[in-house]
Amino acid sequence: MKKLFLFLNLIFAVMTTIQASRPDNAKLDRKVDKIHRSIISIDSHTDTPLRFTLQGFDISKRHDPDKDHSKVDFPRMKEGGLDAAFFAIFLSQGKRTQEGYHKVIDKTFSLFDTIHKITGSFPELCGLALTPADAIRLKKEGKRIIFIGIENGYAIGDRLDLIQTYFNKGARYITLCHTKNNDICDSSTDTIQNNGLSLFGKKVVAEMNRTGMMVDVSHISDKSFYDVITLTKAPVIASHSCSRAICDNHRNLDDNMLKMLSRNGGVIQMCILSDYVKKPDPNPARDSAEKALYKKYHNFSDLTEEEMKQAHIDWDTFEHGFPQKLATVADVVDHIDHIVKVAGIDHVGIGTDFDGGGGVTGCYDVSQMKNITKELVKRGYTTGQIRKIWGGNLMRVMDKVRVISIKLNTVNN
Ligand SMILES: [Zn+2]
Known part of the structure; x- marks a missing residue:
């Protein structure tokens, strides 16, 4: 009888807990939905264009990530409350010869064509954005927002003029290098060769400042980072990087770099590729x-x-x-907490690296992105702070880079 009494008591306690947590969860969901309706959320780095070229991927249809490993499509963006994604034009590092340059330049042009074709094919679902103002307009129209970035400065070969050409085609950042050194700078995952930015790399940064193209410091070596930060006249971004103090990986930024980035007025966009979030x-x-x-x-x-x-x-x-075994959403927000402490709330954002290896437990694809917001709310972040993290900071940098470009062009004329 005593056992039965204890058992009934236990059942009662469990039921009470479930009933108590349900309204809380529903309330939290409603709060998160409300936040996402009122902000513009931007993911600054996805490799989704690789899927268009390699698999004839239909972005207007919902895909099952367990079947084809794809992480981003329009229906899932809507579900996850993500308004805008930067589609990266990714160029793997090839030969640093005239032949190599010709090849990569052709490929860059064709990837622009592919992205323009995709965005042009679904005018009722999405639009290409060139400025934060475009993003605000498209959000009002209820459409998904597509920005373009270029991953690997190898895309310009040895031609500075292509920075303006790519800007005119809609690109708004260039990641200076990828996993290998190139003619611009040393990579964080290669041996020292240029000792930071090369002479050509210095000219590239100046030309990016002039054209209004954001300089992306993700992937570059520490010395390259310090060279950029000393030289640039505009704020820079790290489109997909994390904190090295929380996860010791050379791709991540250490505290001193975070402080320098903060002083520069730039922003680090939290990457959710598991190896960079938590040591496996x-x-x-x-x-x-x-x-x-x-x-x-x-x-x-x-x-x-x-x-x-x-x-x-x-x-x-x-x-x-x-x-x-993947890192979790809580691990991701640990990085955000740390970056906020070291660099400040105005210098952190989100750049998942979806379709390029990004995805953690609880945010495995774009449909689950509200879970990051939920974790931020649980940890006491206000709507204003979440607005900054989800895109406000990045849009501030975009605006600033544009204004500085206008000034530099006025001075030069
Ligand atoms: Zn990358």
Whole structure:
């Protein structure tokens, strides 16, 4: 009888907890929905265009991320409360020769065409944005907002004039390099070669300031970062990077760099690629399979279209065969907390790297992005602060970069 009494008591306690938490959860959901209706949320880095070229991906349809690993489409953006995404024109690092430059420039032009075609194909669903004002207009029209960024300054080859050309085609940032050194600067994941920015790299930064193209410091080496921050006349962004103090990875920014970025008026956009968020548990089988893939595809550098297609298929098979224990949304917000402490609330944003490896437990694809907002609300962030994190800070930088470009052009004339 005593046991039955204890059991009934336990049931009662569980029921009370469930009933008490349900209204709280519903209230939190309503609050988060309300926040997303009132802000413009921007993800500053997705590699989604890779899916258009490699798989003939239909972005207007809802996809199942468990089936095709895709992370972004318009229906899921709506579900996750994401208004705007930067589509990255990604160029893998190839030969630094005239032949290599010709190839990469052709590829960049064709990727612009692909993005323009996609955005032009669904005028009722989305629009291309060139300024924060465009984003505000498109949000009012209930459409998804597409910005363009370029990942890897290799895209310009050895031609400064292409910065203006790409700007005119709609690009609003260039990530100076990718995982390998290029003619502009050293990468955080390669050996020292230029010792930071090269002479050409310095001219590139000046020309980006003049044209109003945002300088993106994600992927670049520490010395390259300090060279940029000393030289630039405009605020810079890190389109997809995290805090090195929270996750010790060379791709992330240490506290001193965060302080310098803050003084520069720039913004670091929190990347949610698990390895940069939380040090992975040791997994030798996965590590050696990953190493073998990197070897097979020459560090994913200089691949033909066909090789790239096959590399994607092999990568999906690898992810299935060696699943990784992913970091969580709480881990992501730990980085945001730290960056806010070190750099300030005006210098942090979000750049997922979806479709380029990004995704954590609780925010595995774009449909789950409100979970980040939920965690921010739970930790006491106000709507005003969340507005800044979700895009306000990035739009401030975009505006500032544009104004400085106008000034620089006036001075030069
Ligand atoms: Zn990247």
